[in-house]
Amino acid sequence: QVQLVQSGAEVKKPGASVKVSCKASGYSFTTYGVTWVRQAPGQGLQWMGHISTHNGDKNYAQRLQDRIIMTTDTSTMTAYMELRSLRSDDTAVYYCARDFRGGRVTDYWGQGTLVTVSS
Amino acid sequence: DIQMTQSPSSLSASVGDRVTITCRAGQNIGSFLNWYQQKPGKAPNLLMYTASTLQSGVPSRFSGGGAGTEFTLTISSLQPEDFATYYCQQTYSSPFTFGPGTKVTI
Numbered sequence: 603q604v605q606l607v608q609s610g611a612e613v614k615k616p617g618a619s620v621k622v623s624c625k626a627s628g629y630s631f632t633t634y635g636v637t638w639v640r641q642a643p644g645q646g647l648q649w650m651g652h653i654s655t656h657n658g659d660k661n662y663a664q665r666l667q668d669r670i671i672m673t674t675d676t677s678t679m680t681a682y683m684e685l686r687s688l689r690s691d692d693t694a695v696y697y698c699a700r701d702f703r704g705g706r707v708t709d710y711w712g713q714g715t716l717v718t719v720s721s
Numbered sequence: 722d723i724q725m726t727q728s729p730s731s732l733s734a735s736v737g738d739r740v741t742i743t744c745r746a747g748q749n750i751g752s753f754l755n756w757y758q759q760k761p762g763k764a765p766n767l768l769m770y771t772a773s774t775l776q777s778g779v780p781s782r783f784s785g786g787g788a789g790t791e792f793t794l795t796i797s798s799l800q801p802e803d804f805a806t807y808y809c810q811q812t813y814s815s816p817f818t819f820g821p822g823t824k825v826t827i
Contacts, residue, residue, distance in 0.1 A: 646819055649818060661815050663816040697764055697765075703812075706755075707770045711764035
């Protein structure tokens, strides 16, 4: 069955970086892309960006463009999202999701990774 | 960025009720509209894409409609497992923005 398993919770200081992993299984990894979405505590969903696992093309949310890097490792079927220069308002649960139609539809989601930014 | 709004922001309903949630886009997005259901502490679950295409495995009591700037998600007969927060998302242009959510409670 399709599964996306994310790395564990992180606590970071302001200004630091965090790298969240998302290991896929149960499907052909390069047939689908990966989308990242975050959710601050008690808040709604924020789309962060998409990466094609086929050719590495990326589409980042402009507001994060200077701080975010999405990568994939097809040999281990793992996607990564790194966010730099963390601020307190980056505290959120970060989700990866399998996507299709060029990143427009996300059908399977990881369990989420809580990233807490606090001094 | 395309702004998405939802109404109502919350609603109280009973099992068996017919419930409709409205989502409006700040500009014409064609049919590039998804609906998700989210329960507390869980990841979102895709219900509908391209406004009216039911995702595999989603019960047929869920239906979607609309195009352009106004969309609806209807639950024909609310079930206990449907009490959750519902989000729309436009995928017409990046960033693929979400609506603020509609919380459905008992």
